[in-house]
Amino acid sequence: QVQLVESGGGLVQAGGSLRLSCAASGRTFSTYPMGWFRQVPGKEREFVAAINRSGDNTYYADSVKGRFTISRDNAKNTVYLQMNSLRPEDTAVYYCAAKRYGLTSQDIREYAYWGQGTQVTVSS
Numbered sequence: 001q002v003q004l005v006e007s008g009g010g011l012v013q014a015g016g017s018l019r020l021s022c023a024a025s026g027r028t029f030s031t032y033p034m035g036w037f038r039q040v041p042g043k044e045r046e047f048v049a050a051i052n053r054s055g056d057n058t059y060y061a062d063s064v065k066g067r068f069t070i071s072r073d074n075a076k077n078t079v080y081l082q083m084n085s086l087r088p089e090d091t092a093v094y095y096c097a098a099k100r101y102g103l104t105s106q107d108i109r110e111y112a113y114w115g116q117g118t119q120v121t122v123s124s
Contacts, residue, residue: 004022004024021078
């Protein structure tokens with residue numbers, strides 16, 4: 001079992017940057033592939049980025065490729081999402097998630113543990 005707590009959300013102007021953090025409990029954080037997802041009211045939660053256990057392989061949704069960077073620090077039990085060149089359409093609640101088994105995935109159904117989410121609002 002792992003508990004996840006996101007932080008770092010807020011209000012930013014278009015073109016600005018934010019860095020989200022997700023702190024995990026427990027001593028097995030390094031065994032979990034991790035992902036970031038986001039959700040807008042009335043829409044399904046969607047994949048944003050994922051990272052493997054060691055942090056040397058990353059994956060991104062096309063909509064954020066080149067603007068967002070996912071990283072992790074296993075010594076600090078934390079995964080990050082650096083968001084640059086933010087757009088109003090990036091406005092959403094952002095969730096981090098941990099996958100118990102297997103390889104990194106973009107499939108939301110494969111993630112077992114979720115944080116409570118942090119709101120990101122990008123004004124135009």
